[in-house]
Amino acid sequence: MSDDMVKYYRDRAKEYEEIYEWRDPNRQxxxxxxxxxxxxxxxxxxxxxxxxxxxxxxxxxSETAESIIGIDINETVLEIARSKEHGCPTEYRVMDAYNMTFDEKFTGTLATFMLSHVTREEIPGWLEHIHTFLEPGARVFIGDNTFIEGVGGQLKTKPNDPNTYKLRTLNDGTQHLIVKNYFTTKELVELFSAHSKEITEENVFMGKCFWWISYIYQP
Ligand SMILES: C[S@@+](CC[C@H](N)C(=O)[O-])C[C@H]1O[C@@H](n2cnc3c(N)ncnc32)[C@H](O)[C@@H]1O
Known part of the structure; x- marks a missing residue:
């Protein structure tokens, strides 16, 4: 993940949740x-x-889980997260998602709106890394945006680069070119099949605005 991507989310902290307020019926x-x-x-x-x-x-x-550890590389977003009330014991730690360390294993993990920012070259290694912290039988949920023409800026490509990019502008006018990849159902099944014996297209929800894959970790 690029430094610009990290800074973009550091500076976007206060305006980040505006995306969840869009009055689009499909999104809602x-x-x-x-x-x-x-x-x-x-x-x-x-x-x-x-x-x-x-x-x-x-x-x-947190309304249904037993406990949660949330990690993020940016303290600015975690300050907002920590100010919220939670329904179960919840801890937020500054940590790099590519280099995590824990004393414990988890029975569930999620990464929402992260995979699209991981370069295609780094995806297999990153998926391998996140599964090392899971108990067999753990539930996994990875979700992100589907491609919608014109939403979130114009899609850009670079020569000899399999990734796609978007130029994002924050409310303060600063611009950031960030990796933003999109996936087909077939690509998702292929990527995740290494981590569970029975992943099929049935594990993928491909909506108008969001996709997600949800499965049981069976090494
Ligand atoms: C699109 S936001 C998603 C936030 C949240 N998962 C959600 O769905 O609302 C991506 C988040 O990834 C964080 N991030 C970027 N690079 C990271 C890294 N290397 N390690 C951990 N977090 C990272 C950013 O700070 C940002 O908060």
């Missing part, structure tokens, strides 16, 4: 389904939330 409907799915699959589990940001989903999952 899919966000509600996502919340319901997350609360169900992490019910009673010890959860690791990777790149948890301002804790928007962490807080919602």
């Amino acid at each position: 409907e899919e966000q509600e389904l996502m919340e319901k799915t997350l609360k169900t699959i992490f019910n009673g589990r010890k959860v690791l939330d990777i790149g948890c940001g301002t804790g928007y989903w962490t807080q919602r999952i």
Whole structure:
């Protein structure tokens, strides 16, 4: 993940949750389904939330989970997350998602709106890394945006580079060119099949605004 991407989310902390307020019926409907799915699959589990940001989903999952550790590389977003009330013991730590260390293993993990920012070259190694902290049988949920023409800036490419990029402008006018990759259902099944024996297209939800893959970790 690039330094500019890290700075972009550091400086976007206060305006980040505006994306969840968009009055688009498809977005709202899919966000509600996502919340319901997350609360169900992490019910009673010890959860690791990777790149948890301002804790928007962490807080919602805390209504059913047993405990949560949320990690993010930016303290600015964690300050907001820590100011929220949670329904189960929840701890937020500054940590790099590519170099995590824990004394314990988890029975569930999620990473929302993270995978699109991981370069295609780094994805297999990153997925390998996050699974090392899971108990067999743990529930995994990875979700992100589907591609919608014109939303979130114009998609850019670079010669001989398999990644796609977006130029994002913050409210203060600063601009950041960030990696933003999109995936087909087939690509997701291929990427995640290394981490569970029975991943099929049935594990993928491909909506109008969001996609997610949800499965049981079976090494
Ligand atoms: C698009 S936000 C998603 C936040 C949250 N998961 C959500 O769904 O609302 C991506 C988050 O990843 C964090 N991030 C970026 N690079 C990271 C890294 N190397 N390690 C941990 N977190 C990182 C950013 O600070 C940001 O909070």
